[in-house]
Amino acid sequence: MTTEPTTPPPRTTGSSFTRRGFLGLTSAAVAGVGLSACTGGGASTGSGATAAATNNLRVFTYEGDETIDLFKAQMKAFDQQAGTTTTVESLPGSGAAVYPDKLRTQLLGGKGPDVWRIWGGQIGAPFAKAKQALDLSPYYSKFGWDSKINTAAISGMTFDGVKSGVPFVSLGIGAWYNKSLLAKAGVSGPPTTYAELEAMNDKLVAVGVTPCGLGGKYGWDIMRLFEYLLEHTAGPELHDKLLTGAESWDRPEVVEAFALFKKWQDKKWLPQGALGLDPADIEPAYVQGKTAYTITGPWTEAASILSAKKNPAGFGSFELPTDQSPARHSGFVEGYMINAKSGNADKAAELIDFIVKPATQKALQVSASTVKGAEPDAKSLPLSYEWSQKYGSNPFYTIQDQAFPKKQADQYFSVQSDILQGSVTPDAAAKKMQEIVSAWAKG
Template sequence: MMRRAGWGAALAVAAAITTAPVLAQETTLRFYTIFDAGQNERWAPIIEAYQEANPGVSIMMESISGSGAAVYPDVLRTSMASGDPPDVFFMWGGELAGPFIQGQQALPLDTYYEQYAWRDRFASWMVERLERDGKMYGVPFRARGMGFWYRTDLFEEYDLKVPTSYDELAGVCATLKENGIYCATFGGRFGWHTMRLLDYFIETECGPEIHDGLNTLRASWDQPCVVAAYATLRQWVEDEWLVPDFLNVTPPDARLPMYLGDAAMIIETNGFEVTLDIDEQDIALYDFFLPPTGHDPQRYPAFPEQWMIAADSGNPDAAAAFVDWITRAETQKQYPSAFAGTATSGVTPDCEVEPRGCRWSEILNSDRQTYVLTDQAFPKELVDAFFEVQDAIVAGRTSPEDGAKRMEERAQQWKARKG
């Protein structure tokens, strides 16, 4: 049975499912996700299959999509504060999950890790990224890597090569602009899509060591490389390499200029290949490259997404059994489109059907180094400060120099309050 939840794009799916004998009595699990309508459709048969395999449990899947980390965590917090938490919920890693762990709203899962041998199911870097204070609070769902996705037909039309350095990328942007094509498109609403570009500039201008220091507040934000990163962001705006007036554009809507051929690039995750399919785009016209930073190691942004169980769940054993089932390789291989970019080892896309996803799988399971996105490195207060400065730079309301000073002031204020 399906019904529409109150968040516009939200969808609730109710399905009777059976459980193991230890869970014989009727149980209802609330399952929170950020799936859009297309993803909900792909997950419906998974819920139905769980129903057929295990009688006795009802799963209510509720989705809040489209806003990313800007709205979903607040909806989740409201649900938990009201005394009606979901049993299983989606969450990103890092400090986006931090408040739920610090507030004792997420259940420690170490016992279930041992029971289900979850550590053997995923690449070690994914499990390590989710570990906090020596405990596990989440189970990897998807491994996400980010790169510049580009229109291959535009690159061919203007004889452009995949850039291997920032200078080459700037040259590509200049050529595209000369020919009436925007270099890239971004959705500025909520802040996190623009952040992907600014994070790349910081990694390029500051290098891995300083970038990591900025994310941990061991390095000052008021330094020349940060000023240079802000200046580069402003230069991309002033030179109209970016589709203009994008601060109020949602990230999903930012894809339209690329679909129309008006913009050549966008920074998206490895899941973009599935998005292109859902949006009925010709996948042959799209490919990706990792952000060229000019540093050794040349890192790229990556992170695991996870399933968590609420500390106040009335059915933690049933919730853990469900999480175990949806993260098994044998389950996921039956529904490849629903588990694109999975973190589960041994599940790889069909390279004939998803050649780009196949390349991403190789990258994500390699020893290539990664960097953490700002909104996963910082607590919400500092993320909000980062977005404020970032948007002020885009809008021309502050200079790169003042932006760096302002960000450092906010960092010091936060550290002083935390002691």
């Protein structure tokens, strides 16, 4: 009897382990997927290592299809001269809405580009403040950029006193129009006062043409109209103070600007459903003859007119009349920054110096270069040349999506959206803007 083997008791815990384990693991998996989707880049916060020096450079930019080949050709020319191998990655089309996110993700992933293109003001500022961008002061001295580049443009890429970027283009925004549609409406030439602009809009609507093609999908495009209206109602001095929070937005000039903004929508001077339109779709509509004009910069000549194989003679530009003195238009700078962790900072600076040489600027067909001696070519870019001659030296106010940090800019776009939909009054919109700007200015 004692030789009979004893059977081990059944593992009663097995079944309950399976169920609980399954439940636990499934929950953990869901938690893991949900949370890990958020910040994959967390680990890199502590890594401040500088990459080992090689002769390879990587440039991240947002050149459009019409200029990327020119840019790559110039990078090749630099490589031959400097003995480097430069690769170019471009993310065109999204504007400042998406590009900075991708740049940030690349930087946190530890594989950031050596050199990147970026807008000035509050779009470039976070990269400088987080010290992801190198302090370029030594290179300003080495290459003499201070004397070669427009001083006002340099200030647009100087953050807390640190020169973190090298501006190569200083762009002014105005109205770019289709001459044949103005003629169809019986308009003999561009308006010189705000009243004339409104009269022109009425005439265009009367002949079935949508006057101003702007889209509100990302907020920044339709903002160009509002900031112009604010310059018209508030004037230069007050406008500048509003942008820094030095004056309250809760005032009659701002209320009037919001009221005019709504008027543009109500009188059908903007496309139907403008708030939902993608700027990439609606801006070129003036070239296609679907709208009379848009509010944009000289890049539209290459991006919309020349790329559509249209004759520039059929189009023109004018500074939006503010009835204020001095006459100003919206403007912004763009430039290049160097990765603080780049192992090739010297070569990267050489590359930027190459880009800001007048010959390179001309080869890149930069329509509003910050570099002396690199004015646009009157033959290849006649409209950009004309703009630079007529309005290039006029002062400009900071474009509002560079004046405010992204979060405040989005809140501001939201107020614009509410105004156009009639869900807030101009008076309430002005009060709301004051709340947004004062909270930011205090913080």
